[in-house]
Amino acid sequence: MAVARGGLIHACSAFNSIYFDYDPRLRRYMREPDPDCFATVSVGGTLPVLPAGAFVRLTRGSRELWGEVAAVLGAAADVDEDGWTGAARSGAPAEADQDRQRVVIDTDVFGPLSASESIERGRWLRPGGGLENGQLLGPVPSSWGDISARDQIGSFAAYLAGPARALLDLGPLPRWLTSDSTGVSNADVARSIRTAVECLAQIMATAPGLRAWDLYARPAAEAASFSASATFQEVQRAVCRPAPGNRARYSALWPLLDALVREGEHYDGLTGVAGAALAIDANLALADVTTSRQLPDGIDLRVDDLWQHAGIWRAQRLPVDDVLRELDPLTPAGIGFMESRDSRVGDPAPPAPSAESGEAERGASRVTVLHIDDELIVLSVAVSKADLTGGRLRLTHAVLDLLPPGDLILQLHHDGSPHTDDGAEQHVRRHQDTIQVVSWPIAVPPGLHLTVAAARAGRRLVATSLRLANPVDVAGFGTVNWEFDEALFCLGAGLDTSQGTQQSWQPWAPSVARGTWRPAVAALEHLIVEALKRDGDRGLADSRQLDGRRLTATLFGPDVRSAALLWTIIHTCEDMAVLGLLTQSPGLSRGPDVFTWWPSTPEAKEARASAEWRDGGSGPPLSRRWIRPQRRRLPPEQRPSLKAQLDYARWRVEVEGVDADTELPPGTTFVHGHLKGSGPGKPWHRHVPQDLEGNSGNG
Secondary structure, three states: OOOOOOOOEEHHHHHHHHHOOEEOOOOEEOOOOOHHHOEEEEOOOOOOOOOOOOEEEEEEOOEEEEEEEEEEEEOOOOEOOOOEEOHHHOOOOOOOOOOEEEEEEEOOOEOOOOHHHHHHHHHHHOOOOOOEOOEEEEEOOOOOOOOOOOOHHHHHHHHHHOOOHHHHHHOOHHHHHOOOHHHOOHHHHHHHHHHHHHHHHHHHHHOOOEEEEOOEEEEHHHHHHHHOOHHHHHHHHHHOOOEHHHEOEEEEHHHHHHHHHHOOOOOOOOOHHHHHHHHHHHHHHHHHHHHOOOOOOOEEEEEEEOOEOOOEEEEEEOOOOHHHHHOOOOOOOOHHHHHOOOOOOOOOOOOOOOOOOHHHHHOOOEEEEEEEOOOEEEEEEEOOHHHHHHOEEEOOHHHHOOOOOOOEEEEEEOOOOOOOOOOOEEEEEEEOOEEEOOOOOOOOOOOEEEEEEEEOOOOEEEEEOOEEEEEEEEOOOEEEEEOEOHHHHHHHHOOOOOOOOOOOOOOOOOEEOOOOOOOOOHHHHHHHHHHHHHHOEEOHHHOEEEEHHHHHHHHHOOOOOOHHHHHHHHHHHHHHHHHOOOEEEOOHHHOOOEEEEOOOOHHHHHHHHHHHHHOOOOOOOEOOOEEOOEEEEOOOOOOOOHHHHHHHHHHHHHHHOOOOOOOOOOOEEEEOOEEOOOOOOOOOOOOOEEOOOOOEOOO
16 A cells, blocks of 8 residues: 555555545545545645645646645754754744645545646646645644644544545444434544544554554665665764764754755655655664664764654764653654753763762662653652652752743642642742652652653642552561662661562653654553542542543643643543543533543442443453553663563564564563563463453453
8 A cells, every 4th residue: 555655655644545445556546535525725825724634626726636645744944954953943833824834745646647637737846836846835724723733643533523524424434433423523523533543553553564653654675775775874974963062963854855865866856755755764764773773882863853844853972861861762752842941951961970979879769751752741750768858859950951940839649648738739949950848748658659740831740659559568667558669668768678578660661652643641540540539520439530621730730731731631541441440431511521530449339330331331441550562672782582582573473463573673672461560471462351359361
């Protein structure tokens, strides 16, 4: 399919290909859509909202040409030919009517052009004709509601659910939803389309013979040929070059590639779908160089923005700070946009501690990044005895610089704390790499693990501890009921660190927002549950419930109004509902869905079962204590064991069949699926259902 469509396919176009029956042999859609539902672009007119996958009519008076949007990219003007761009562009929100975008149009998806259509396409493609190199250039238009121009899946879903909804009559979606499709709201249709496209994006990311980048897929053979080209060698030399003074350099790929291709003998620019495919190839080749550690000595390279100019990459000399050290280099975290606000994010890491400070460093609080994206950061903090005594919470300079300057608000919930003021807001102030004047509950043990989250646009930190399912008895101390760091606990309690506590807690690997849709963030789950318990509306059997908007305001404050953050919370709650941690039900009068937490009382179990039966729920819930099998990056100079390689191969065959690619990517190992704290388990690809006694199933 990708080959037939010019060598590049977006997840939204993949949805179209299936839904409207694209024939790769004939290279055309077999179902004839109604052109009245197409987005109309007139010569000299303003651009409408044109997400990837949208059908387009290019009109010039009474003449018209049909096409499909194959790619949508940011096209900021202030970029040099060598790709240099200011840090502020990397990861910045797309501002309607201010920022520019590049919309790549594929005019071949409806079959061979007639003679008159070929002439019309020639008119559009000529200089000044409106379709420069097969692309529409213009300001970013206002999108639908809270959907960002960067959110191509959300924009595509709103397009099909709104102005192009009649197109859906050509396929089965109305019949899936209800026998009377006129009674289905646009929100229901958009949610169904979004789910389907996200599923296709995941399939594309693991399909044999394809290479996926963001929401695009390329034939693997074509992507590999670019990696061996002289053009890529020039790209690598330009992108891997830091700025003077050990400052980070940000390189935008589209202008750089355009300049390099311009120097060739047969220059025609980055034209149409082929130009977008070349940009994806460049990203994939840079990703391979980064993950295989084939970079020049002393260089840290990472992608920072996926949308602007088909990708902006960040190069800096080592060492890097705490946030970057914990972050996957293929995480588009928008560090440049942060740096533009006079923060110290991305500055070189401080020098290593001296021998004299080694003992003090060993007993210091430990900060681990669990999730970071352009809207949100989630951390795990193991709090040392010294910080508990001094009323401090260490977050590191790099993390504090993600937040606006000035004092902050901390909302701390210690799970099971008897204090009546637990969960109350505390006004705290910054000092170096910590926040101070923190009032800790008496029950807090040294080494306590806190999950801490903050919206990067707000001043509120929300933190919670987590009670252990099975409390730990420690000789010489007593019973510990909360997750904790063993080494810090023993140091703070004055115990022999060699005796151990049989506490095997490990933080999650950092998760990231890959692509322009907002994924669920597992690290938020404890915070969401505590927010519902604390501030949710009381329901049946002492349950607590809130919709996504009110829950977001409860967590991060009513002043934070970010659509991307809202969808992160909603998708996380939806994931929790699938896992059985919450229940999800429609709101009143077609309002937003409501998420409900239930206590573990017999009355609540009975009320929950009745509510789930009414809402059509069935089947046993899954368990978030089950850690998904996954690939994990290894430290430099380490290699996966033979057993890890064999188990990974077995897992891929079980997931994808005998034709799966079973070789571990360089620099990674395989982590088995297992119950949290129980050690490695069988490498099954599905979640393990849990029965009422908590025993795992067979996968």
